[in-house]
């Protein structure tokens with residue numbers, strides 16, 4: 448398996464009594480990958496699997512050359528995960544403290560930490576919110592904070608699971624633009640927004656816990672739309 452990208456060979460995931468993902472063999476080498484499919488098809492489980500949050504039951508898996516089963520801590524340092532609900536990711540009392548918390552493992556000098564946090568808040572347009580209690584922010588502001596916390600670590604891979612689900616059109620566009628902006632990271636985007644999926648370079652279609660198609664997004668989306676019309 449190559450040391451880059453996302454590679455699965457015959458991977459299965461069983462949760463409780465359910466085979467949630469089955470027979471997954473995939474090589475995802477594009478910089479941006481959309482994961483689409485109906486409710487319950489296994490997309491979030493796939494996102495959690497490649498993010499190292501759940502373990503495979505069978506098969507082989509390599510994320511950026513790392514097997515999450517043996518090097519989970521290293522994988523966590525090199526990737527970031529963004530969910531629909533930013534409350535799941537916001538930990539510290541104020542916005543600036545929360546962004547700084549993402550860098551705790553880097554053990555930076557205070558001046559450097561402050562500089563990195565300030566630059567990231569500027570980039571995500573949340574500088575004026577720096578001292579605000581993080582849990583008082585609006586949903587759109589919270590998602591921007593969650594993105595800021597994800598990107599401040601310069602992750603090599605960002606896994607975003609329905610990151611725009613609760614946002615209005617303007618905030619959804621802002622969040623998407625940050626995710627797609629090429630900062631040298633790879634993006635895996637789980638989404639029901641087929642417009643966003645079309646912006647990716649590669650798409651994967653899930654159904655019933657299996658990968659049913661992978662390829663160029665327009666073709667994969669057309670196939671999915673045909674299923675939705677049935």
Ligand SMILES: Nc1ncnc2c1ncn2[C@@H]1O[C@H](COP(=O)(O)OP(=O)(O)OP(=O)(O)O)[C@@H](O)[C@H]1O
Nearest residue numbers: 462463465467484485486487488489490491492493
């Ligand atoms: N911990 C678990 N134990 C048992 N079954 C689970 C568990 N987690 C998820 N499942 C089941 O696995 C299937 C896939 O769920 P998953 O959340 O991955 O789907 P999804 O494609 O992301 O759906 P949605 O679009 O609705 O978010 C569902 O049938 C779900 O009920």
